[in-house]
Amino acid sequence: MESEQAEWAWPPHMPEVRQWRQRARGGTAADRMLTEVTIMRPPLIARRQPRFDGQLLASMEACVLEIAALDHSHGAELAALETLLLRTESVASSKIEHIDASVDDYARALHGVKSNPSATSMAASTAALAALIGSVGAGAELEVSMILMAHLALMLDDPSESAYAGRFRDLQNWIGGSDYSPRNAVYVPPAPETVVEYMADLVTFANRTDLPVLTQAAIVHAQFESIHPFTDGNGRIGRALINTVLRRRGATRRVVVPLASALVARRAEYFDVLGEYREGRIEPIVRSFTTASVIAAREAQVSASRIAGMQPRWRREVAARRGSAADRLLDRLIGAPIFSASEAEDAIGGATSSVYAGIERLHAAGVIRPLTARTRNQVWGAVELLDELADLAVRIEAAAH
Structure with missing residues (x-):
């Protein structure tokens, strides 16, 4: 019985204490005196098999049917809906990162007007999402190189991050706490030298075909956020991976499910379920994504009717x-x-x-x-x-x- 439980269990992230030294001086005395940091090491997931109760599996199946109904819109409105949803998802994903701009500013940025940095960032997010989804057309496998290319599209015009555009991080990053050290950080991702292995493992999991599609999309996103492989832009690339998995598995053929809009509305819950994933509890994030997908698909259907x-x-x-x-x-x-x-x-x-x-x-x-x-x-x-x-x-x- 114990071996069966171990096979199906989803292990928590494991802490690891490592030496820390500031690369650039700054912050308080406590930042400068910090000598150790506890990083978190996610499990490798390539061959892991999540298990859920029948009720959640039924909810996921119903959700996929909602998405399929959205994707089977007819005629001229489908092209408009495809464009509208791609941009809606990119804008909403940026808003989770507190990047906001008016619709007009965003539209101008799509045509090269870079007077508003937030709008320019939103336009870059659209390009990154389109690049990732386009890379898995006709069921092609996701490749690490395509994630790097999407990140390049996202960050190339960012003056503070362009040097790291399209590159995995070679330094330790962290979420929350001080700007100058991981002191009081909410989460410290794994060490930079482990990122390549983790990302290869993630892509292997993302290319499987034996998992419920929403389960796979939610776990790919959560695991990516835990790896946090880039110096910046992790949230937007991680959310782009959700629709990339849906497209690769055939849950969508043309449209993008505007999941990020639903996640923006419940930002605190979104970060809570990411935290629960790191504790080894994967059901909350799968359930949250299922609910958000149904809402997003139904409202997008309303838009399709209006466009018609x-x-x-x-x-x-x-x-x-x-x-x-x-x-x-x-x-x-x-x-x-x-x-x-x-x-x-x-x-x-x-x-x-x-x-x-x-x-x-x-x-x-x-x-x-x-x-x-x-x-x-x-x-x-x-x-x-x-x-x-x-x-x-x-x-x-x-x-x-």
Whole structure:
């Protein structure tokens, strides 16, 4: 009986006392005098088999059905929904790290306007999430190199972290406590020399096909956060891995489940279940992710229904002649709700004057609005879709409480 329990048990992280010395002086005298630190070593998980009761397994199965219903949206709204959810998830994941910016600032950052550092960071988070999910298309295996590439996309433009963009840490990091030492830290991850082994083990677990998909996604995320392999950006890359697992296992084909929006709404619970995972209790984080996924999928379905009605309404409001520049702009607007004038010109062709006249017609009808103060190559956004980007997060947050 003991051997069976050991086989199915999920062991806690184990403490290890190591010597500590500041690399750069600073902080209080207590920071400078610290000589030892207790790091936490997660278990290796590549071949471990979690076990749950039937009720939780049934809840996970029902959740996957909700996600599948979301992923089977039809027609033109699917492309818009794919874009909307990718951005919703990236924005929400950034907000967990207290990185926030307006929808307009974020939209501008997606088109290279870097005047708002928070918006630029959100746009980088979108690029990182897209890179990771794209790497496992058609069931391809997740590779460590793709996690590094996603981190490069996330951190390359960060002035304080660009030197470590796309690289595992070679120093000890910690969460909470002092900025100058691990004194009073909430959690101290494993030593830097163990990161490569841990990440290889994590990827092996992520590529398994014998686990319930939500269990796998939750554990991959929690284990990644425990390893904390980067000097910064761990939370956003770790949350991107959730949808990467869902995509690789076929739970989604095109859409992104905006789980981070539900996690933002219950931030304290989110960090609590990560703590319980480190104590060897994995059911709380799996249960939390299951609940959050159902909420996120249902609210995203509401967005899909709203999107389905947008394009017919735009056509009535614009009343453009079939085949005109304005009409061709409307054809692509549902899937590309943020665009520059030059992008519109490349996409629909025709005379420059006709394209600009078409843009102005959509603007006059209130379908699009300018997002920059430029006089040339203005960036435009579809009003209703930008509003939906903000509203979806609000609805998920309300449903999560």
